[in-house]
Amino acid sequence: MNHLKKLRLEKGLTQLSLQMQTGIEQSLISKYESGERVPPTETLMLLADFFHTSMDYIMERTEERKPYPRTGGAEPPMR
Template identity: 40%
Template sequence: MISKRLRALRKERKLLQRDIAKYLNITTSAYGYYEQGKRRADAETIKKLADFFNVSTDYLLGRTDDRKIYNNVDTETNNTKPLDYAKLEEKVIKRFLDEGILVENESISESMFNKVLEYGTETAIEILKLENQIKKISL
C-alpha cells in the first residue's frame, strides 16, 4: 500500500523520484524501490516521508484513507503526545522476521495483526496488573 501512496502523492505534487530521494538523502533508485514495493522503508524514513507530504504515517501505511495528522492529546494537561505506530510496526515485523513467522517483504495479514493486537494487549494488561500488585506488596 505504501508504494501506491508514495507514487500518487509524488505525482500529485508533480515531483520526480530524484526530488524526494534528495530530501531523504538516498539514491533515486533506492527511492524508486519504495514506490515499486521492492524495498521497505524503515520507521524513520516513513516519518520523513509523512512530514514531506504532510500526511499521517497511518495514511502512508494504508491504515486509513484520512490524510490528516492526528495527535494523542491529554485533555487534562493539554500535552500533545505524537503517536508512533510506524516504530511499533517495525519492531513487530522485525520480531516476526527473526522468529521465521514472516518472510522478508511480506505484509502482515489481517488475521495475524488481530492476533498481535488481541493477545499482545491481554498479555500486557496481565503483566501490568502483576507489576502493580508487586509494587503494593513492596510498599
Template identity: 45%
Template sequence: MKYKRIRDLREDCDLTQTELGKKLNLPQRTYAYYESGERTIPPEILIALADFYNTSIDYILERTDKR
C-alpha cells in the first residue's frame, strides 16, 4: 500500500523527508520507505503522524476524506 496522504500532508507543511524524520526520530530512508509503501507504517508512527498533522489515522490510511 502506498501512503499518498503522508506525502501530501508533508508537502503541504513544506517539510522534507529528512525534516519530518527528525521530528519522528526516524532516519530519512525509513520515512521514505513508509511514503513509498515499501514498509508498513507501525502503529506508533501512525499515531505520531496523526498527532503531528492534527488529523485521524483513518484519514492518513484513506479510510475517510474527513480530516
C-alpha cells in the first residue's frame, strides 16, 4: 500500500475529507495514491506537515516516519 494512502486511512480520512482539510483536489489525491501522478514539492510539504512526517516517507524513499528536524537556516559565520 502506498504511504500516502496508508497515512490517510490511519487518520480515518476519505479522499474527500483530506481535500477539505488540505485544499488538495480529491482527484489529485486519487492520482497520487495510485501512482498516476507525482505531487509537486509544495504539495509534498503540505502533506508532510499535515501528517507530521517527512516528504521522503510520503514518496516511499524511507520507512522512517519521523519528520526531519527543522533548522532555522544557515547561521552566518562568526568573525
